[in-house]
Amino acid sequence: MESTNTKSVKVGELDFPPRKVWMKTYGCQMNYHDSERIVSHLSNLNFTLTDEKTEADLVIFNTCAVRDLANQKFYSALGETKHIRENPVIDPETGLKKDVIIAAGGCIAQTEGKDLVKKYKQLDFAFGTDVIDNIGEMVYRAYAGEKKFTVTTWDKSDNYSIETKITPGTPMAFVNIIKGCDKFCSYCIVPFTRGREKSRRLHEVVTDVRRLVEYSGIQEVTLLGQNVNSFGKDNGESLAMLIQELDQINGLQRLRYTTSHPYDVTDELVAIHGSAKKLVNHLHLPVQSGSNTVLQRMLREYTIEHYLTLLAKMRKANPEIIITTDMIAGFPNETEEEHHATMDLLDKAQFDFIYGYTYSPRKGTKATRINDVLTDDIRLRRLKEIQDKQMKIQASLRGEMIGKTYRVLVEDKNISKGVMKWSGRTSCHRLVHFEGDIPDKNYQWHWVDVEITSVTALSTQGKLITDFGKILP
Numbered sequence: 351m352e353s354t355n356t357k358s359v360k361v362g363e364l365d366f367p368p369r370k371v372w373m374k375t376y377g378c379q380m381n382y383h384d385s386e387r388i389v390s391h392l393s394n395l396n397f398t399l400t401d402e403k404t405e406a407d408l409v410i411f412n413t414c415a416v417r418d419l420a421n422q423k424f425y426s427a428l429g430e431t432k433h434i435r436e437n438p439v440i441d442p443e444t445g446l447k448k449d450v451i452i453a454a455g456g457c458i459a460q461t462e463g464k465d466l467v468k469k470y471k472q473l474d475f476a477f478g479t480d481v482i483d484n485i486g487e488m489v490y491r492a493y494a495g496e497k498k499f500t501v502t503t504w505d506k507s508d509n510y511s512i513e514t515k516i517t518p519g520t521p522m523a524f525v526n527i528i529k530g531c532d533k534f535c536s537y538c539i540v541p542f543t544r545g546r547e548k549s550r551r552l553h554e555v556v557t558d559v560r561r562l563v564e565y566s567g568i569q570e571v572t573l574l575g576q577n578v579n580s581f582g583k584d585n586g587e588s589l590a591m592l593i594q595e596l597d598q599i600n601g602l603q604r605l606r607y608t609t610s611h612p613y614d615v616t617d618e619l620v621a622i623h624g625s626a627k628k629l630v631n632h633l634h635l636p637v638q639s640g641s642n643t644v645l646q647r648m649l650r651e652y653t654i655e656h657y658l659t660l661l662a663k664m665r666k667a668n669p670e671i672i673i674t675t676d677m678i679a680g681f682p683n684e685t686e687e688e689h690h691a692t693m694d695l696l697d698k699a700q701f702d703f704i705y706g707y708t709y710s711p712r713k714g715t716k717a718t719r720i721n722d723v724l725t726d727d728i729r730l731r732r733l734k735e736i737q738d739k740q741m742k743i744q745a746s747l748r749g750e751m752i753g754k755t756y757r758v759l760v761e762d763k764n765i766s767k768g769v770m771k772w773s774g775r776t777s778c779h780r781l782v783h784f785e786g787d788i789p790d791k792n793y794q795w796h797w798v799d800v801e802i803t804s805v806t807a808l809s810t811q812g813k814l815i816t817d818f819g820k821i822l823p
């Protein structure tokens with residue numbers, strides 16, 4: 351590839367003038383991370399990201415198949431792009447019709463890519479989850495005139511080796527350490543859309559993170575995977591070993607990981623929560639249900655007793671740790687008794703936050719074969735009961751924050767009731783809002799200490815105590 355450093359970039363036979371890509375991402379952090387990776391690859395073809403769809407030369411949807419709502423939103427947004435073909439956008443500089451390319455990637459594209467391209471005339475190509483790093487080649491093909499193609503192949507190599515791509519300017523980075531999932535929970539589409547588990551090698555991840563810290567100013571890293579606890583299984587390595595190594599990197603301030611499966615949380619990992627200084631005071635450990643019989647039907651491989659023992663061990667290893675979870679209300683044929691077991695679990699587990707959903711069937715998963723008698727009304731009512739109870743627990747847990755001081759990495763600002771407030775996350779992942787002490791001062795990406803002054807179940811307010819600037823002393 352030849353780069354001219356002027357307006358156009360020559361790649362193969364084609365000139366790529368500066369162009370804009372607009373992306374819409376649905377679903378989990380893996381998808382958001384994939385989108386960041388896509389944008390980074392596309393910069394080699396002279397694309398920059400735009401927030402304005404009307405400015406775009408290339409429109410990409412990065413889809414999610416896990417929840418029905420995300421599915422529906424994607425289909426409706428894709429449907430709306432029809433007008434780009436019917437009423438083409440005019441390029442403001444040339445006054446000519448813009449030839450907008452439209453693509454769909456991610457989990458829905460992995461399983462339904464060919465059908466999507468066939469059904470939606472405006473869709474130029476679709477690509478799956480394992481070919482993200484080939485996006486440049488696909489966009490090249492589209493600009494070379496090839497239309498209506500689908501790339502959903504799996505990477506068959508034994509190794510999973512990548513270098514993390516980030517958007518410059520933030521001190522936070524997501525680092526993929528494992529892809530795919532071998533668990534096959536009965537309700538989950540992920541093993542079909544993301545393939546089997548494959549880990550990066552420990553030394554490669556350590557080198558990658560060290561590079562991000564030393565050369566890109568990264569201070570907070572989130573290790574990503576569908577099931578990060580399986581990291582390194584086939585290589586005699588483990589997540590605990592990786593955390594231990596990363597904990598030694600000077601300049602790295604915080605280390606997070608997500609998502610975990612309770613079955614694979616080892617004693618070694620529990621212990622590292624007590625000893626690794628950079629590992630945050632937060633663990634997201636999806637439980638999905640408080641009923642053992644539902645967990646069996648979900649093929650989750652653990653019992654509630656095992657789960658609660660894990661929480662106790664984690665809290666013993668790190669008394670500051672905060673636990674959040676995922677919960678599915680109304681799994682097929684869930685009885686009132688099983689639902690009450692979930693309600694009881696809320697009391698026992700004392701979660702700091704729950705990502706709660708009603709069950710929605712995903713085509714091809716085992717749970718869809720159950721002859722389900724539950725209605726959507728029952729599911730919604732149960733979800734509301736779970737959420738109402740959780741709000742009370744959450745408000746009480748967060749009440750304990752009042753008067754204490756927390757270290758916060760400032761991410762954003764917003765105006766609330768006419769007052770400009772900054773917000774950021776504590777080590778335990780709680781979002782804290784505070785007013786700056788100097789008007790017009792930009793606190794974004796500063797480390798600050800904030801004393802908590804008031805809380806509700808969903809919002810935490812505080813006052814600024816110390817501003818350390820962008821680098822901690």
Ligand code: SF4
Nearest residue numbers: 531533534535538540
């Ligand atoms: S562990 Fe279960 S829920 Fe999580 S990605 Fe794998 S199959 Fe899906």
